[in-house]
Amino acid sequence: MGNVTRNSDAGQRNADRIYGEIREKILSMEFAPGSVIDEAAIVQKSGVSRTPVREAIIRLVSEGLLLRDGRQVRVASFDISQLRDVFESLMLLSRSMHRLAALRRQPAHLTAMWRALQVFEAEAEAPDEVRLSEANHLFHMEVSKAGASSVLHRFYETMSIETLRLSRQCFIVGDRTGYVGSEHLKQTMQDHRDLFAAIEAGDGDEADRVAQRHTVLFRERLTRQLLGMSGDIDSFRLQEEPGLEPSGRRSR
Amino acid sequence: MGNVTRNSDAGQRNADRIYGEIREKILSMEFAPGSVIDEAAIVQKSGVSRTPVREAIIRLVSEGLLLRDGRQVRVASFDISQLRDVFESLMLLSRSMHRLAALRRQPAHLTAMWRALQVFEAEAEAPDEVRLSEANHLFHMEVSKAGASSVLHRFYETMSIETLRLSRQCFIVGDRTGYVGSEHLKQTMQDHRDLFAAIEAGDGDEADRVAQRHTVLFRERLTRQLLGMSGDIDSFRLQEEPGLEPSGRRSR
DNA sequence: TGGATATTATTTGTATCCAGTTTGGATATC
DNA sequence: GATATCCAAACTGGATACAAATAATATCCA
Numbered sequence: 001m002g003n004v005t006r007n008s009d010a011g012q013r014n015a016d017r018i019y020g021e022i023r024e025k026i027l028s029m030e031f032a033p034g035s036v037i038d039e040a041a042i043v044q045k046s047g048v049s050r051t052p053v054r055e056a057i058i059r060l061v062s063e064g065l066l067l068r069d070g071r072q073v074r075v076a077s078f079d080i081s082q083l084r085d086v087f088e089s090l091m092l093l094s095r096s097m098h099r100l101a102a103l104r105r106q107p108a109h110l111t112a113m114w115r116a117l118q119v120f121e122a123e124a125e126a127p128d129e130v131r132l133s134e135a136n137h138l139f140h141m142e143v144s145k146a147g148a149s150s151v152l153h154r155f156y157e158t159m160s161i162e163t164l165r166l167s168r169q170c171f172i173v174g175d176r177t178g179y180v181g182s183e184h185l186k187q188t189m190q191d192h193r194d195l196f197a198a199i200e201a202g203d204g205d206e207a208d209r210v211a212q213r214h215t216v217l218f219r220e221r222l223t224r225q226l227l228g229m230s231g232d233i234d235s236f237r238l239q240e241e242p243g244l245e246p247s248g249r250r251s252r
Numbered sequence: 253m254g255n256v257t258r259n260s261d262a263g264q265r266n267a268d269r270i271y272g273e274i275r276e277k278i279l280s281m282e283f284a285p286g287s288v289i290d291e292a293a294i295v296q297k298s299g300v301s302r303t304p305v306r307e308a309i310i311r312l313v314s315e316g317l318l319l320r321d322g323r324q325v326r327v328a329s330f331d332i333s334q335l336r337d338v339f340e341s342l343m344l345l346s347r348s349m350h351r352l353a354a355l356r357r358q359p360a361h362l363t364a365m366w367r368a369l370q371v372f373e374a375e376a377e378a379p380d381e382v383r384l385s386e387a388n389h390l391f392h393m394e395v396s397k398a399g400a401s402s403v404l405h406r407f408y409e410t411m412s413i414e415t416l417r418l419s420r421q422c423f424i425v426g427d428r429t430g431y432v433g434s435e436h437l438k439q440t441m442q443d444h445r446d447l448f449a450a451i452e453a454g455d456g457d458e459a460d461r462v463a464q465r466h467t468v469l470f471r472e473r474l475t476r477q478l479l480g481m482s483g484d485i486d487s488f489r490l491q492e493e494p495g496l497e498p499s500g501r502r503s504r
Numbered sequence: 505t506g507g508a509t510a511t512t513a514t515t516t517g518t519a520t521c522c523a524g525t526t527t528g529g530a531t532a533t534c
Numbered sequence: 535g536a537t538a539t540c541c542a543a544a545c546t547g548g549a550t551a552c553a554a555a556t557a558a559t560a561t562c563c564a
Contacts, residue, residue: 013517040545049519054547058307062314071526071546085401088352092404096344149337151414152344154316155407162403265547292515301549306517323516323556505564512559519552526545534537 015052018042022056026065026075027161028130029168033077037066064158078166090163091215093156098195098211099204101147109146110200116142117192124185129171137164139192146199167222174225184221191217266300271308273298278317278327279413280382281420285329289318316410330418342415343467345408350447350463351456353399361398362452368394369444376437381423389416391444398451419474426477436473443469 022042025031042053057073060066067076101109116139123135137160144156191214198206274294277283294305309325312318318325353361368391375387389412396408443466450458 015517051518051520055306055310055517058310059314062311082402085403088401089403089407092344092348100340149340150334151337151341151411155341155410158407159403267547302516303548303550307547507564508562510559510561512557514557515555517552517554520550522547522549524545524547526543528541528543530539530541532537532539534535 013052014048015055018046018048018052019056019059021046022060023065026060027165027168029165029172031075033075033165033169035075036069037073037075039073065161078169086159086162086166087215087219090159090218091212093152093159094211094215095208097144097148097152097156098199098207099147100149100152101143102199102202102204102207104147105199105202106146109142110196113139113142113146113196113199117196120192121189124189130168133164133167133171136188137161143195143199163218167218170222170225174222175228184217187217188214265304267304267307270294270298270300270304271311274308274312275317278312279417279420281417281424283327285327285417285421287327288321289325289327291325317413330421335418338411338414338418339467339471342411342470343464345404345411346463346467347460349396349400349404349408350451350459351399352401352404353395354451354454354456354459356399357451357454358398361394362448365391365394365398365448365451369448372444373441376441382420385416385419385423388440389413395447395451415470419470422474422477426474427480436469439469440466 022031022037031037037057039050039053039057043050046053057066061068061073065076066073068074105113116135120132120135120139123132126132140160141157144153144160148156191210194210195207195214198210274283274289283289289309291302291305291309295302298305309318313320313325317328319328320326357365368387372384372387372391375384378384392412393409396405396412400408443462446462447459447466450462
């Protein structure tokens with residue numbers, strides 16, 4: 001079960017619980033980007049009253065995961081005009097954060113990072129994209145905790161959540177041929193290990209460099225997915241479609 | 253009247269109005285950092301019911317201006333352990349943002365920036381610290397709009413709000429001797445003009461450099477204020493306090 | 505007199521209710 | 535048949551009523 005949620009249950013208030021549930025559904029794409037949130041339905045399903053549901057929605061709007069669209073509330077969606085901004089900010093924050101992590105990590109941080117890294121590598125065996133991206137997110141969160149200042153950590157977490165959604169969105173709409181076992185996944189794991197090594201060694205420059213590389217790698221995967229290029233495009237077999245007269249051979 | 257608030261009234265909903273009012277009171281230090289928010293009192297004064305007041309509080313908690321302290325809600329306060337983080341993040345975001353602004357500014361941005369710059373300089377004549385810091389904030393917001401991506405702008409705005417509060421807090425608790433007309437103020441205005449020039453010229457490197465200088469200047473003013481050093485500390489006249497026996501001369 | 509427990513009061517979280525507004529559908533008229 | 539108008543239903547924002555939890559005070563016993 002996914003749990004990217006901050007308040008990992010132990011939820012005291014109903015409002016917190018509902019908040020976590022809706023958030024999870026948004027991040028897991030169960031609530032599709034752009035779809036409207038039906039408050040009444042959530043009230044019905046959850047069994048609580050409108051008040052805690054409304055609080056949850058208010059918070060999610062404030063965080064940017066939901067947004068008010070005139071009268072109704074929608075799940076925030078992505079458009080291409082945001083892509084540049086997102087990657088730009090991710091690059092900036094990621095590099096700075098990893099540099100700081102290398103300079104400030106404590107032994108406890110290293111332990112937590114290593115554990116998260118191994119969880120990711122374990123997940124990389126099984127072909128579950130959702131769990132994998134979640135493990136990846138959690139690894140980067142551990143790193144962020146290791147060194148980022150509280151402020152930077154918060155910003156980086158916001159960006160990371162954003163990219164998690166973006167990644168899943170691209171996975172759904174885009175090309176999803178054989179990610180598990182792919183070259184990209186191998187490179188990702190290598191990056192993680194390099195990041196860990198640099199941070200463990202306290203090498204800020206190296207951490208910065210690898211973080212940069214890692215962000216580029218991520219960006220290229222997404223763009224490739226979006227553009228539908230599954231590696232070598234030349235391997236396509238263009239075959240005559242049945243039921244077309246010979247003269248109907250289309251250009252392209 | 254201060255108006256650092258985003259939704260500059262025209263607020264349709266009661267909740268929005270209350271949100272803006274509370275936010276303003278927090279930023280203006282009318283609601284002191286650390287003090288508890290009395291929901292009932294706000295309900296009484298505003299004349300609306302608990303529902304919109306609660307919505308406002310929920311949003312402000314989500315933004316970090318308020319925070320839940322067990323049962324009650326307090327105005328977020330500063331402690332010295334945050335200072336490093338704040339300046340670190342401010343430096344990072346400020347430099348990046350100004351660089352982007354130089355690379356992407358449109359004519360409309362330049363107009364707005366120039367107007368805000370002149371408002372600041374006009375305020376610099378009158379000795380009103382609150383209005384001055386607000387004009388300063390608004391200038392930097394215009395710059396941020398000029399070039400920062402939507403994401404970066406949001407982060408920078410958050411930091412800027414944070415530093416605005418920090419600045420006012422330091423002004424209240426710290427040394428406040430003759431800021432208006434001071435060397436620091438002159439340097440601030442010069443920085444603003446240099447920033448504008450660099451951005452107008454599209455010189456990203458220069459914008460970055462000046463932004464860095466400006467952030468250092470700001471940081472040094474705050475630390476000086478906090479440490480209570482009003483310029484040359486040697487000018488203190490140490491005089492015998494009346495009503496103390498000669499042997500009672502305290503160490504420091 | 506001091507400490508502990510019980511009771512009360514205040515505050516916060518939740519539920520329900522009400523009013524205003526908007527949307528969808530149905531009917532009537534052109 | 536199409537369009538316009540009106541009515542109804544549903545939803546949102548806001549108000550209030552209710553319940554639960556915590557804090558404060560008072561009383562009783564040692």
